[in-house]
Amino acid sequence: MEKTIKNVQDLYDMLDAEFRSAKQFWEPFYEDRDRPIPFFPNKPDENLVAHVNSGILPRGKALELGCGPGRNAIYLTRQGYKVDAYDLSETAIAWAKERAVEEQLDVNFECKSVFELTPQEEYDLVYDSGCLHHLLPHQRIPYIQMIHNGLKPGGYFGMTCFVPGFGGQGGPESVMDDWEVYREKSMKGGLAFTEEKLRYLLEDPFECVELRPMKAMDQDEDCFGLPILWVTLWRKP
Ligand SMILES: C[S@@+](CC[C@H](N)C(=O)[O-])C[C@H]1O[C@@H](n2cnc3c(N)ncnc32)[C@H](O)[C@@H]1O
Known part of the structure; x- marks a missing residue:
């Protein structure tokens, strides 16, 4: 029965x-590829490169959530992972597929919401660069559960999200609390997280491996880095 609340x-x-x-928001976002959006250039996150180079991450199968143009x-994929990558914007996925074809890489890009995914202990690495901070607070509950279900024991979850003071929420110490999101009916451009809040949300069910501000990278460097983001790495015990 429509509008009857029986379950979660x-x-x-x-x-x-x-x-x-x-x-509705993300579909047109990727239409003009020449916009000066910092994450439009085809460069990986500095932390992801550092973690792959350090050898800490097991090689194998990876899942990217909210992958944008990929x-x-x-x-x-260039590093040898077999990658499934999802985004709800068809425009972003079309762009990602073009990039893969240009490099003759086999990446499974699909236009799907992360809430349609039901992976079961199959991934060595799950990666989210800037997706979680655009999810509504209640959406984190199935999201984090899905990531936990999808990782093999000992697998890693890498994630970047806004530090306080960014994401359109005002001053440097400003973090909207979750109840305010529902009162204001807005996430004001994306949610910022304190270190304490990130640990509270993720330390159960994961172990924290790294939590630091992202390093700033110049435009001429071959990785992406902006200190308005946290860099986080978690391990499923
Ligand atoms: C800030 S962008 C980051 C894109 C990409 N990760 C990058 O860093 O280049 C956030 C992305 O999350 C995607 N997204 C938001 N909600 C989603 C959902 N429920 N399912 C799949 N993708 C989602 C958006 O379409 C958007 O491409």
């Missing part, structure tokens, strides 16, 4: 309906 999914659907649809999935 009904509750999530009701909360989602209070906000603008993510697809820069990190493409990098992981």
